[in-house]
Amino acid sequence: MNLHAQNTLTEAETALVNGYSSRFSDLPGDADVTVRRDEALELLKQGLPTRRVEAWHYTDLRRLLSVVPDFKPVANAEAVAPLIENALVLPVLNGTAHGREAGPEGLTVATLADKLQEGALPAEWLTASDRFDAVGAINAAFVSDGYWLDIAEGAELDRPIELQNIHAGGQVHGRFVVNAAAGSKATIIERQTGAGDALASSVTHLDVADGANVLWILLQEQPDDAAYLGQFSASLGKDSSLTLFIMNGGGKLVRQEVKVVARGEGSEFKLRGVNLLGGETHCDVTMVLDHLAPDTVSTETFRNVVTGKANGVFQGQIRVAKVAQKTDAKMACNTLLLTDEGGFSSKPELEIFADDVACGHGATVTDIEKEHLFYLMARGIDEKTARGLLVKAFVAEVIEELEDETVIEALEARLVDWFAEHG
Amino acid sequence: MPAVQETIDQVRMIDVDQYKYGFETLIESELAPKGLNEDIIRFISAKKEEPEWMTEWRLNAYKRWQAMEEPSWARVSYPKIDFQDLHYYAAPKNQTGPKSLDEVDPELLKTYEKLGIPLREQEILAGVRKQGEPSDLDDSPSDNVYSSGRVAVDAVFDSVSVVTTFKEELAKAGVIFCSISEAIREHPELIQKYLGSVVPVSDNYYAALNSAVFTDGSFVYVPKGVRCPMELSTYFRINERNTGQFERTLIIAEEGAYVSYLEGCTAPQRDENQLHAAVVELIALDDAEIKYSTVQNWYPGDSEGKGGIYNFVTKRGDCRGNNSKISWTQVETGSAITWKYPSCILRGDNSRGEFYSIAVSNGHQQIDSGTKMLHLGKNTSSRIISKGISAGKSQNTYRGQVSAHRKAANARNFTQCDSLLIGNDCGAHTVPYIEAKNATAQFEHEATTSKISEDQLFYVMQRGIPEEEAIALIVNGFVKDVIQELPMEFAVEAQKLIGISLEGSVG
Numbered sequence A: 001m002n003l004h005a006q007n008t009l010t011e012a013e014t015a016l017v018n019g020y021s022s023r024f025s026d027l028p029g030d031a032d033v034t035v036r037r038d039e040a041l042e043l044l045k046q047g048l049p050t051r052r053v054e055a056w057h058y059t060d061l062r063r064l065l066s067v068v069p070d071f072k073p074v075a076n077a078e079a080v081a082p083l084i085e086n087a088l089v090l091p092v093l094n095g096t097a098h099g100r101e102a103g104p105e106g107l108t109v110a111t112l113a114d115k116l117q118e119g120a121l122p123a124e125w126l127t128a129s130d131r132f133d134a135v136g137a138i139n140a141a142f143v144s145d146g147y148w149l150d151i152a153e154g155a156e157l158d159r160p161i162e163l164q165n166i167h168a169g170g171q172v173h174g175r176f177v178v179n180a181a182a183g184s185k186a187t188i189i190e191r192q193t194g195a196g197d198a199l200a201s202s203v204t205h206l207d208v209a210d211g212a213n214v215l216w217i218l219l220q221e222q223p224d225d226a227a228y229l230g231q232f233s234a235s236l237g238k239d240s241s242l243t244l245f246i247m248n249g250g251g252k253l254v255r256q257e258v259k260v261v262a263r264g265e266g267s268e269f270k271l272r273g274v275n276l277l278g279g280e281t282h283c284d285v286t287m288v289l290d291h292l293a294p295d296t297v298s299t300e301t302f303r304n305v306v307t308g309k310a311n312g313v314f315q316g317q318i319r320v321a322k323v324a325q326k327t328d329a330k331m332a333c334n335t336l337l338l339t340d341e342g343g344f345s346s347k348p349e350l351e352i353f354a355d356d357v358a359c360g361h362g363a364t365v366t367d368i369e370k371e372h373l374f375y376l377m378a379r380g381i382d383e384k385t386a387r388g389l390l391v392k393a394f395v396a397e398v399i400e401e402l403e404d405e406t407v408i409e410a411l412e413a414r415l416v417d418w419f420a421e422h423g
Numbered sequence B: 001m002p003a004v005q006e007t008i009d010q011v012r013m014i015d016v017d018q019y020k021y022g023f024e025t026l027i028e029s030e031l032a033p034k035g036l037n038e039d040i041i042r043f044i045s046a047k048k049e050e051p052e053w054m055t056e057w058r059l060n061a062y063k064r065w066q067a068m069e070e071p072s073w074a075r076v077s078y079p080k081i082d083f084q085d086l087h088y089y090a091a092p093k094n095q096t097g098p099k100s101l102d103e104v105d106p107e108l109l110k111t112y113e114k115l116g117i118p119l120r121e122q123e124i125l126a127g128v129r130k131q132g133e134p135s136d137l138d139d140s141p142s143d144n145v146y147s148s149g150r151v152a153v154d155a156v157f158d159s160v161s162v163v164t165t166f167k168e169e170l171a172k173a174g175v176i177f178c179s180i181s182e183a184i185r186e187h188p189e190l191i192q193k194y195l196g197s198v199v200p201v202s203d204n205y206y207a208a209l210n211s212a213v214f215t216d217g218s219f220v221y222v223p224k225g226v227r228c229p230m231e232l233s234t235y236f237r238i239n240e241r242n243t244g245q246f247e248r249t250l251i252i253a254e255e256g257a258y259v260s261y262l263e264g265c266t267a268p269q270r271d272e273n274q275l276h277a278a279v280v281e282l283i284a285l286d287d288a289e290i291k292y293s294t295v296q297n298w299y300p301g302d303s304e305g306k307g308g309i310y311n312f313v314t315k316r317g318d319c320r321g322n323n324s325k326i327s328w329t330q331v332e333t334g335s336a337i338t339w340k341y342p343s344c345i346l347r348g349d350n351s352r353g354e355f356y357s358i359a360v361s362n363g364h365q366q367i368d369s370g371t372k373m374l375h376l377g378k379n380t381s382s383r384i385i386s387k388g389i390s391a392g393k394s395q396n397t398y399r400g401q402v403s404a405h406r407k408a409a410n411a412r413n414f415t416q417c418d419s420l421l422i423g424n425d426c427g428a429h430t431v432p433y434i435e436a437k438n439a440t441a442q443f444e445h446e447a448t449t450s451k452i453s454e455d456q457l458f459y460v461m462q463r464g465i466p467e468e469e470a471i472a473l474i475v476n477g478f479v480k481d482v483i484q485e486l487p488m489e490f491a492v493e494a495q496k497l498i499g500i501s502l503e504g505s506v507g
Helices: A011-026 A031-044 A112-118 A134-142 A371-375 A383-399 A405-423 B005-013 B038-047 B052-066 B107-113 B119-126 B168-172 B180-186 B188-194 B205-213 B454-461 B467-483 B486-499
Strands: A089-094 A107-111 A145-151 A161-167 A170-180 A185-194 A198-208 A211-220 A226-236 A241-248 A253-262 A268-277 A281-291 A297-306 A311-320 A328-337 A342-352 A357-368 B029-031 B091-093 B151-157 B159-164 B178-179 B220-224 B233-237 B248-253 B256-264 B272-275 B277-282 B289-296 B308-319 B325-333 B337-338 B342-347 B352-363 B367-370 B372-375 B379-388 B395-404 B412-421 B427-436 B442-447
Touching: A011 B029, A107 A112, A107 B168, A107 B277, A107 B325, A112 A170, A112 B256, A134 A170, A134 A198, A134 A226, A145 A161, A145 A405, A145 B277, A161 A170, A161 A198, A161 B052, A161 B205, A170 A185, A170 A211, A185 A198, A185 A226, A198 A211, A198 A241, A198 B486, A211 A405, A211 B325, A226 A241, A226 A268, A241 A253, A241 A281, A241 A405, A253 A268, A268 A281, A268 A311, A268 A383, A268 A405, A281 A297, A297 A311, A297 A342, A297 B367, A311 A328, A311 A357, A328 A342, A328 A383, A357 B308, A357 B427, A371 A383, A371 B248, A383 A405, A405 B372, B005 B486, B038 B052, B038 B205, B052 B205, B091 B486, B151 B178, B159 B178, B168 B178, B180 B188, B180 B220, B180 B248, B188 B248, B205 B277, B205 B308, B220 B233, B233 B486, B248 B289, B277 B289, B289 B308, B308 B325, B308 B352, B308 B367, B325 B367, B342 B352, B342 B379, B352 B367, B352 B395, B372 B379, B379 B427, B395 B412, B395 B442, B412 B427
Parallel strands: A089 A161, A145 A170, A161 A185, A170 A198, A185 A211, A198 A226, A211 A241, A226 A253, A241 A268, A253 A281, A268 A297, A281 A311, A297 A328, A311 A342, A328 A357, B151 B233, B220 B248, B233 B256, B248 B277, B256 B289, B272 B308, B277 B308, B289 B325, B308 B337, B308 B342, B325 B352, B337 B367, B342 B372, B352 B379, B367 B395, B372 B395, B379 B412, B395 B427, B412 B442
Antiparallel strands: A107 A145, A342 B427, A357 B442, B029 B091, B151 B159, B178 B220
8 A cells, every 4th residue: 555645636636746737838838848747747646745744744735725816817916126226127027037137247147938949958867866855846737937147156236135035816826946056146136925815836946056156036926825835956066065045924824845955065055944934835945955075064953933823844954975975964843832732743864974073952841931031021011022133043043144234234124014914 | 982891891791603502492483484485374374373454464565575675775785685595484392381390391491591690580581480489590689680570571482472470460460472473362452552653554664574574573552540569571483494584573552651671682693694584562551651772792703703793783763652752772783784763753733752872883783873863743852862882893883863853843863873983894884864953953963083172181190090990990881871771670781891991982
């Protein structure tokens, strides 16, 4: 008996699969791409993963993805104001890339639709990594557009790039490819947002070549009735560094996957994340980090705030290969659980095959410290305000670790907005 | 920081090719035919002179087992087990109540001698000498704890309990300590009430199999308010070829009772793999405390990975009453494959669960072990300390779950799991599941790189102790915390591990 064999597809699964035939003629790509799309569809026909699949242990996608909307958007989508004023905005609106503005020196911009048409996307990128890579499969089957950025060797971009994936309901499936060549430096902001009942998926491939340095900010602010499936993959070259900052502040069902491969000796990966979970959100951040080379360093810190009926999940797996001696990996996941109606589950995994490494993880779940609260209240601050201050401070700590003042200010403003809305 | 030489040497001393208990006892056995079917289950039940309801219970378990699938989520790999190629019952012939040393099968005596159990205790084990009586076999005064005669032993040899010592003295205190087969015959009301109440028949694949075919094991009942006057212990020995051992242990501590129970196990060295699938159920009622300790030393297979015991065990304690406490301590060095998660269900308010573990894997051993702490009641607390050491080509995984339910107000957990790798062909893995559904829950999980703080090291070194020694001192002190959770009787075996330092440990 195969535990994962599902005889009948759910209504949502059926809608997802059936959508392909109506959508197919509009999707870009050469013959190879079509083969990949068909393969991805075959996977979807076998049904979405349930919690019996270890990678989906806390997110039963089959049950949670209960509605798959039609492809047609409800309205026109418009680009949003950039997080940082002078950023080059490259919007994907309702699944179509609209950015035509010339970028800073050292940057080449192409649309993903063109690249798919040319057959430029490596075949394995449009292939699900395994039978249960639902995010990869859904996106591979339906991806319509996005951007392909090449950052020239040694180029240091003088303004940030903001990639936007914006919908006005319906289904959107975008993809971003960024190649940061050797010695280059860039700040990239990714916005995932929209309005209305939607299914949005987004897959990112980032290559950070030898000695390159990238700061990537991913801001997910989907509306309350949207399902968002994201997958961020990065590969790090020798002595390169990547700082990835993720802020989740919306969505009904959110799955954000992060797959990072430290393939180059001396590479450094920093992941900082803030999950602001309110309402009935189910938000799952799942990370797999492979240390494949010696002397690689990684630190991961997530701060989660859970209110209302929200449920949060953090799965972080660090794998250290036999050759990756002197790996230094530290992971922390701290949660403030402020409600009895919600929950938070974490699974920080270590898988280690090298004997000279320093790896560790910590995970805590707790309410606000009574002593801290007392300290503030003793100074005449009422309880509600005091609690608010402490919760904000708890997450702001992670944001403040980013070095760029403008970025910190912009993110803290988003934080304030979220708390204003969710009390 | 890689492991220091001292640690490497210590681990080598207990490497798989150093297994001391691999001998075989040539003793005449009665075997059930190979295979598993309803007739075999009836045969076992008949052998044990069980009442009809028990036979039905087993058959029901067998039915459920047939509908279940072997679990595959653990990080262990092994060829498919042919459950029809095993003997489900093996017992040494003529084992009914030996009266003097001469009447005990000498082979059996030799076995216990070889297992390193002290002679005086061996006499006790064979049931010929009452506690406190001098022994002619024992010339010099022994200083080990067994010789104090304060340990009652239930010796399980293949499928049967050979003898249980100190039954009478225990009975005076109201404590029932006997084999589970005897308990089924003589205390059916307790068995019917509690058997399967912590680990339900269909809890998992191996628990279902065990429920169908379990052959023996120990039963302990400590009545209200009684502090068990001595340590209780079971020694499991697999001897016969091609057999599986399926023992079942049930321990009940009534209101305010206390009992400490030890478990040891060994098996002969063979090329084939043998299956050991046990179920242990602990029940602690209001204010009761159960302490369960294991030194698991099944044959681990040879240095090529041939042979060894598959140890697929379900152990679970139910803190059913308020203010109850269950504590698991384990030292795991044996078995080719270990799959065990001694757990606590913290049902009663203010109940407490503890898990202390040292797991050492060598050769081709695979360990996937850990614990579950399920917080259901109010103000429940739990503590997990796990140390994994892998060497050779082994894989050592800690897998643990801590969860707080909606009503588990003020649940607290502290978890610490460290592991150490020695050599380049082994793996160490940590898979914790932390689930909180309550705002007042406080969970801390940590797996730190180094147990030794600069301050501690400085403190010791400034007294003129060199760094290496200082590290060893601090680390030994730390490991002792876990080992001291073991009753004295087992400390000897565990001592071998004390020297292992855990510096440079990885999460």
